[in-house]
Amino acid sequence: MLTMADTKGPPTPTSAPDLDILGDQVRIHPGGYIEPPAKKDGSHERNLVENMARFRKSPFDFLREVSLYVSGTGWRAYDDVVGQPIFYSGFTDQMKSAVLSTPILQEKxxxxxxxxxxxxxxxxxxxxxxxxxxxxxxxxxxxxxxxxREVADELTNKMICKLESKGFIRGAYYLCTQLLTRAYHQGIHVSSEEVLRLRSVAEEAAKKKQSIVFLPCHRSHVDYVSLQLICYRIGLALPTVVAGDNLNFPLVGQFLQHAGAMYIRRSFGDDTLYTTLVQSYIDTLLKNGYNFECFIEGGRSRTGKLLSPKFGILRFILDALLSGRVEDAIICPVSTQYDKVIETE
Known part of the structure; x- marks a missing residue:
């Protein structure tokens, strides 16, 4: 579970601790750390993403932080990732070739x-x-x-995510964290126990080459951004996120696609080739153990409330499993709580 603090809340001190995930241990840097109060079930929440240094207030700290991301120091390098390899040159071509060569697509x-x-x-x-x-x-x-085949090739190129550059994803993480911590001053809070459990499950899934299918609620555009940030921060392979092709517009569309978004139409109609192509891509992801993310509600509520579930993408996942094309997958529900959703204003 992850929580977004109220935009009107007081900013966290700049000395707030960061969080290191090492194996099955949570390491909290001690400076200024105050143990959060335990809940009724004994669990604790910790701030996973804190406010970054501001250039006007502390230019040297700001430049130091930027240099850490540019050089890929420590966890920012995103080298020792739990899950299947992503962010390497040729990833897109390899994925595209695998999708276009699936038996169900050839038969169609x-x-x-x-x-x-x-x-x-x-x-x-x-x-x-x-x-x-x-x-x-x-x-x-x-x-x-x-x-x-030419039509399928063109549609696939528009659809699939393009995880090619670790330098890009480091920069994207830093940029999104800067924006997010300005909108939600108290950052992203996660349950330490849930993080450890998720990493433990992810390690077992990686050994078996199985995918984790994240199913978050969808109240805000921040939902998919925050989950990508968390996966990056704790060293999990970023999931491929199902997104509507209405987001695929210049600059933003390419940015999201290189950060893990796969674009699909809002409605498939009677286009059986396109439907089979989406099924082929999902089959390829699940068969090769790549993490996957889709929203159980289909779209944002735009009011901050939960919507009734829709089962469009889940049907594709279920078809892949029941047909035997994919052996197994792990479902991970994700609850994102906001004191206030900024889009409702």
Whole structure:
């Protein structure tokens, strides 16, 4: 569980401790640390992301922090990650190739090709009594398949996340933390016990090459940003996040795609090729043990309230498991609590 503090609350002291996750231990830097009060169940919450140094107040501290992210010092390097390898050159091409070569996509392309040939034969464009019928049909089949593969290639390129650069994700983490801690002055608070449990489960999942499917509630755009920040901070492989293609606009769209967003249409309609392509991508992610994230409500409430669940993406996950294409996956519900959601204003 993670909590966003009220935007009107008092800012945390700049000497507030940071949190190191080492194996199965939580290390709190002692300077200025005050043990948070225990809840009824004995658990504690700690601030995982605190306010960063401000250039006007402390230019030297600000420059020191920036240099730590640029050089990738300590946990910022994002090298020792729990989960399958991500953020390396060639990741996108490898993922794209895997998606386009899935058996279900190949079968669908063959099926659509046969349908198209049947339509053309019904309209007299291909005549069985023609002496060169077999040759013409084979050439037409090759042309249709090529066209469908080009469409699938273009759709895949727009859809898949492009986790290529660790330098980019370090910069993205720093930028998002700066923005988030200005909007929510008291930062992101997480349960230490839940963090340790999640890392323990993630380590077992990584050994078995299984995916963790995060299912957060969706009250704000901050939901997916905060979960990515937490995974980065505690050293988990970032999940691929299902996002509506309405977010895929210049600059922001590319930024999110390189930070883990996969774009899908709001409605698939009768486009069976696109539906199969989405299924192929989800199959590829789950089969190879990449973490995955989708919102159980489908979209933001825009009022800060919970919405009724929708099962669109969950159907794809369930189909991958029940068909046997994917052996298993781990479901991780995520509750994000806000004293106040900034978008409601």
């Amino acid at each position: 392309i063959s099926e659509l090709t046969e349908r198209r040939l049947s339509v053309e034969e019904a309209h007299g464009l291909l005549r069985s009594e023609d002496k060169e019928y077999t040759q013409k049909r084979a050439l037409r089949m090759a042309a249709i398949e090529k066209s469908l």
